[in-house]
Amino acid sequence: MIEVSDLTVRFGGVIPLDGMSVTFERGTCGLIGPNGAGKTTFFNVLSGFVKPVSGQITAFGEDLLKMAHYRRARWGVRRTFQTEQAIEELSVYEKVGLIHEQSKVTGSSRREDVLGAIDFVKLDIDPNAKVRTLGAAQRRLVEVARAVVGKPRLVLLDEPAAGLPEEETELLSEVIRAIPEHMGALVILVDHDMSLVSSCCEVTAVLDFGRLIASGPTDEVLRDERVMRAYLGTEEVMA
Amino acid sequence: MKTETGARTEEAPSGAAGGPGAAPGRGRGARALDARSLVRPAVIAVLVICFLLFIPSIFSLYYVDAWTQVAIYSIVTLGLGVLVGRVGMVSLGQGAVLAMGAWVAARLLFATGLPFPVVLLAAGLITMVLGTLVGLPALRMSGLYLALITLMLAGAITVALATINFPNGGNGFTGYDGSTVHIPPIRRPSIATTDPAFFRYSVVAAILMFLLVLVHLRGRPGRAWAAIRQSESAALAGGINTTLYKLWAFALASFITGVAGGLVAGSYRYLNSLTFSTQDSITLLAVVLMGGAYSMTGAVVAAILLKFLQALLNDWGVSPDWLTILFGIGVLQVLTTAPRGIVEQMPKDLARLWRLLRGVAARPAAAREPAE
Ligand SMILES: Nc1ncnc2c1ncn2[C@@H]1O[C@H](COP(=O)(O)OP(=O)(O)O)[C@@H](O)[C@H]1O
Ligand SMILES: [Mg+2]
Numbered sequence: 001m002i003e004v005s006d007l008t009v010r011f012g013g014v015i016p017l018d019g020m021s022v023t024f025e026r027g028t029c030g031l032i033g034p035n036g037a038g039k040t041t042f043f044n045v046l047s048g049f050v051k052p053v054s055g056q057i058t059a060f061g062e063d064l065l066k067m068a069h070y071r072r073a074r075w076g077v078r079r080t081f082q083t084e085q086a087i088e089e090l091s092v093y094e095k096v097g098l099i100h101e102q103s104k105v106t107g108s109s110r111r112e113d114v115l116g117a118i119d120f121v122k123l124d125i126d127p128n129a130k131v132r133t134l135g136a137a138q139r140r141l142v143e144v145a146r147a148v149v150g151k152p153r154l155v156l157l158d159e160p161a162a163g164l165p166e167e168e169t170e171l172l173s174e175v176i177r178a179i180p181e182h183m184g185a186l187v188i189l190v191d192h193d194m195s196l197v198s199s200c201c202e203v204t205a206v207l208d209f210g211r212l213i214a215s216g217p218t219d220e221v222l223r224d225e226r227v228m229r230a231y232l233g234t235e236e237v238m239a
Numbered sequence: 240m241k242t243e244t245g246a247r248t249e250e251a252p253s254g255a256a257g258g259p260g261a262a263p264g265r266g267r268g269a270r271a272l273d274a275r276s277l278v279r280p281a282v283i284a285v286l287v288i289c290f291l292l293f294i295p296s297i298f299s300l301y302y303v304d305a306w307t308q309v310a311i312y313s314i315v316t317l318g319l320g321v322l323v324g325r326v327g328m329v330s331l332g333q334g335a336v337l338a339m340g341a342w343v344a345a346r347l348l349f350a351t352g353l354p355f356p357v358v359l360l361a362a363g364l365i366t367m368v369l370g371t372l373v374g375l376p377a378l379r380m381s382g383l384y385l386a387l388i389t390l391m392l393a394g395a396i397t398v399a400l401a402t403i404n405f406p407n408g409g410n411g412f413t414g415y416d417g418s419t420v421h422i423p424p425i426r427r428p429s430i431a432t433t434d435p436a437f438f439r440y441s442v443v444a445a446i447l448m449f450l451l452v453l454v455h456l457r458g459r460p461g462r463a464w465a466a467i468r469q470s471e472s473a474a475l476a477g478g479i480n481t482t483l484y485k486l487w488a489f490a491l492a493s494f495i496t497g498v499a500g501g502l503v504a505g506s507y508r509y510l511n512s513l514t515f516s517t518q519d520s521i522t523l524l525a526v527v528l529m530g531g532a533y534s535m536t537g538a539v540v541a542a543i544l545l546k547f548l549q550a551l552l553n554d555w556g557v558s559p560d561w562l563t564i565l566f567g568i569g570v571l572q573v574l575t576t577a578p579r580g581i582v583e584q585m586p587k588d589l590a591r592l593w594r595l596l597r598g599v600a601a602r603p604a605a606a607r608e609p610a611e
Pocket of ligand 2: 041
């Protein structure tokens with residue numbers, strides 16, 4: 001469970017998050033909003049790359065904002081990025097295992113974890129294959145594997161399906177749905193693909209201009225008038 | 240609180256010390272890979288031994304000295320290659336770091352009777368501390384700004400060393416005596432007093448430094464550096480302490496460059512402020528980019544460009560200015576068409592040439608074919 005209260009971020013004159021308050025309980029939760037609404041900025045605050053000017057974040061009883069950014073990943077804040085972050089010269093095994101290496105989990109438990117994560121995302125490839133030899137969809141799965149390896153507590157997925165063809169998105173959505181149960185983590189999914197969001201998330205929160213404008217069961221939220229209005233004029237057409 | 244304990248228990252089984260992770264599943268290709276990975280070191284070992292045995296006997300003393308410089312400077316270019324190629328931090332201060340290493344080594348060699356390898360080690364360690372300070376700006380800035388600030392630091396260090404002078408056997412902290420008429424040469428290791436012997440000594444030292452870097456690249460720091468080069472935020476999201484690993488890279492580069500500085504002191508035997516210039520730092524970056532900052536072979540190629548080519552042109556009576564022009568063109572070419580440097584470009588060019596030659600050779604046959 002993660003509780004965010006009154007979170008405000010300022011970049012000079014831009015205020016990408018303006019008093020955002022939200023609670024994500026468990027399972028897979030959606031976070032949607034038009035481009036520029038502040039979704040990625042919210043993830044950046046959780047990862048520690050961006051310091052908020054005010055606000056509180058409590059994750060599983062711990063004050064997240066007090067934690068050094070590189071420690072958060074070891075503690076359990078994991079994420080994928082909107083833009084691809086493939087480290088081409090590493091092998092899949094090495095890349096997925098980076099975080100374990102840093103938190104000094106060794107020996108057989110490390111190997112099991114890493115191979116388990118590669119298996120979990122249904123990557124059917126030689127773990128020794130270099131990342132550079134993989135296709136776009138496989139790289140995406142490697143990113144997800146990297147986000148769930150070991151003991152994740154909070155998995156942040158920033159538009160994981162962007163640019164993927166339909167069948168690949170289908171596979172990815174199966175993987176995402178399985179994360180809470182298999183890995184025991186809370187997942188926050190940001191995506192513009194509403195069918196992906198509705199198939200993965202029971203609850204969804206909506207951001208617009210850095211404010212939370214709706215939250216609740218996904219199907220209700222998607223029918224909410226304010227949400228429709230927020231999306232009007234953007235490239236997204238609501239079902 | 241509760242969660243903190245959770246994180247600790249996760250770390251608990253690490254008692255048996257880090258070490259690179261066990262290789263994942265014995266894949267099909269695993270055995271073939273083992274055989275192949277043995278061939279390369281073997282070939283390199285044979286080449287190195289031939290090099291060690293034959294260079295002093297087939298080259299004149301002039302060129303033996305040039306090869307000594309190649310061996311020494313390959314350590315310097317290797318260190319810069321780690322910074323630029325592996326971590327993505329462009330430093331223009333490595334020439335000054337080398338000068339600091341040489342100063343420290345010369346001072347120790349005059350003032351103490353310590354064995355030469357111990358002096359090299361001490362020079363490496365002291366330079367490591369100083370050079371890491373030069374790298375501190377890298378924690379705050381990157382790219383052009385880092386390059387400029389390291390260049391300015393290099394300039395300041397060069398000026399400072401010129402003011403306090405290089406040790407020449409005098410007393411006091413600086414070990415410089417301006418009134419000395421007879422300047423004693425800097426001591427060499429007792430097993431390597433002659434030029435050919437010092438050449439072999441330098442090659443062995445260089446090999447040790449290459450192995451040290453190889454161990455780093457193959458291990459945890461190498462993978463962390465690869466992640467940082469790709470993207471600092473992604474590295475942080477992977478739990479990598481980017482501050483630590485950036486400083487680690489500067490520490491490693493400075494250590495080996497300091498050792499190289501000690502070898503420079505031993506090979507030149509007389510040092511003065513003209514031995515090192517700020518421009519050296521820039522030339523170093525140029526040859527590293529040309530040779531190939533991403534590979535260890537590239538470091539050797541860079542050192543050959545820097546020191547052997549220089550000796551060759553000098554021998555032929557060509558002005559060294561041409562070298563500067565050549566490096567300028569070379570860097571432009573690398574930046575525009577061959578970002579991975581000569582080591583990766585050469586095989587491609589040779590392959591293209593080979594295909595071209597084969598095409599030419601095959602043409603008469605091809606021309607005959609339709610006639611049949
Ligand atoms: N580092 C930054 N500096 C200045 N403005 C930024 C920065 N990052 C994001 N922004 C601005 O903050 C707003 C929210 O961006 P973002 O969080 O990326 O939106 P989303 O992910 O919801 O599309 C945008 O107006 C964007 O231009
Ligand atoms: Mg975004």
